[in-house]
Amino acid sequence: MMQMTFARALNSGLRRSLDNDPKVILMGEDIGTLGGVFRVTDGLQKDFGKHRVVDTPLAESGIVGTAVGLAYRGYRPVVEIQFDGFVYPAFDQIVSQVAKMHYRSRGTVKMPITIRIPFGGGIGSPEHHSESPEAYFAHTAGLRVVTPASPQDAHTMIQQAIACDDPVVFFEPKRRYHDKGEVDETLDPNSAPPMGQARVVTDGSDVTLVAYGPLVKTARDAATAAADEGVSVEVIDLRSLAPVDFATVEASVRKTGRLVVTHEAGQSGGLGAEVAASITERCFYHLEAAPVRITGFDVPYPYSKVEMHHLPNLDRILDGVDRALGRPNSLSGLEG
């Protein structure tokens, strides 16, 4: 076991995949000499060469579109989109080509492409650098969408994503890149929990709190704070956003009877709506209260001086927990 940052854990996972499979090839803007703007690919071009770690022209549609061709030819491309807000030029290639190729070719063409996207806010960046576009991709059939929340998961899940024969949109919570944690670099990704499986992070009995990516840490902190007030919160890290492991969430809600979902993305049409609806269908008679969503607002990601108002934080999550428990909260006395 070793203490390492989230970014370093990804780097180590990428290195292992490059080592193990000569068909793995990394592509993206500034990922070579610079090692990526977050240094996730640091040193990889030096060790694996310019043909396996490729500095591409500034053309996102070009990056993903050529990855499609490489996959056709048996490669396993891992592409980096520099920031969440710059994936949109590639959106057409991702949703119309990457996602549908296997289906269109009646299973003959595999698209084992991993699309790495640093996502989310809280780092004081200008616009287009803090978005949470996961719902667009989770809504597209044919794509798997995952997001690790700990360095260990980053290390194993990136290897699992690369090994997966389906395309994977791999969201990296950028404000956690520098967080440290224990990582077992020798862990065999095949024996680790699969990337499609949710994980109970903190056991609890009063409320189920579902989070993913950057907010898992915030949710865990909220659970600790709630415990001080005698409220027992079970925190679930979703890990996979498409498909969602509803069974794990369902088992928890059957136990607690209450559900709070939190994400940075805006509320409407977000993952929270999907979780709330699906869990309501699955365990309506076990619910003691309506599911609660604590999310970003339905606004363009705001400029940095006010982003802290947009992002769910510990207090807003606790307020949501109070709502689910019917305890006094900021909306007490309000109907509808």
Add this chain to the structure above:
Amino acid sequence: MVQLITPAGERVSHPEYDPWVKDVSDEQLCSLYEDLVVIRRIDKEATALQRQGELGLWPPLLGQEASQVGSVRALRDDDFIFPSYRENGVAYCRGVDVKDILRVWRGAASGGWDPYKFNLAIPQIVIGAQTLHATGYAMGIQNDGADSAAIVYFGDGATSEGDVSEAMVFAASYQVPLVFFCQNNHWAISEPVRVQSHTQLVERGTGFGIPSMRIDGNDVLAVMAATRVALDRARRGGGPTFIEAVTYRMGPHTTADDPTRYRDPNELEDWAAKDPIGRVHALLDRKGLFTEEFETSVRTKADAVARDLRAGCVGMPDPEPLDVFKHVYSTPNSWLDRQQDHYSRYLASFGDPEAAEQEEGAR
């Protein structure tokens, strides 16, 4: 490559381009010099403000002053500009209050000025997107039968983006009054220009049937002459022009970047010798125009602008919490109104709003 002032400050003649700047008087030359110096000063001050935590980020334009000044000073007030994030020198020349230039970089707003007041669009961060906007705007000019033009600024890296190719297709097909102004500063963050193109960038334009020029982007007169040629063509119905201004980004890509990881220091040295300010200084010297009095007046001006910049930046009030919800739609939206109402109640639930605000830590 078109050049009218050598790095040593010699005025060289060019039969084709000389006529386009023959009206530039000594006085105007001095004023161009002042622009260059003031812009460099703005850049330096803003970089310092970022280092002091007053700005979230700053994209320096050190070395690119002549490309920006020469081109923007060739425009008329009714010509419309579509900039990227680096055209802060253009914004200054266009009359934008220096404090408003900083607004976006301080994180206090998404756009710092009214585009229609200056005929200057808000900065674009998505690489290349503005080239299509400029093309559409120029189509509008054409439809209106006006004789103004549009100009769009973008980098060498941007030429790889699909949007830029599509913009050139549209602009050439409809022969719109537009100047594609590419500042080839040799780097797209860490990627040298050869990653973007196997040929000289100027050939991009030619391939789309757009008349193209490759000019010394560190030479303020050459830039001005070329931009005037392009604008004249646009106004006379001759369609778009592509200008590759060959310049160099002497600083980091942004204040978050570390060029020592990818750039040979010798390269920087070579380009420092071609500095856009040094050569105008030398030219003015040769002409006997660089008097002590002139030097003092330029320095006084730069000092004053830097002072305004600093004062405007540190004195800028923070936005209000509920500003988050402003301007998402131009008409009320019930979903958002509900979220705003809930968030107001949440803030109020802390009692003292000031204290509540301080407690809001997103991390």
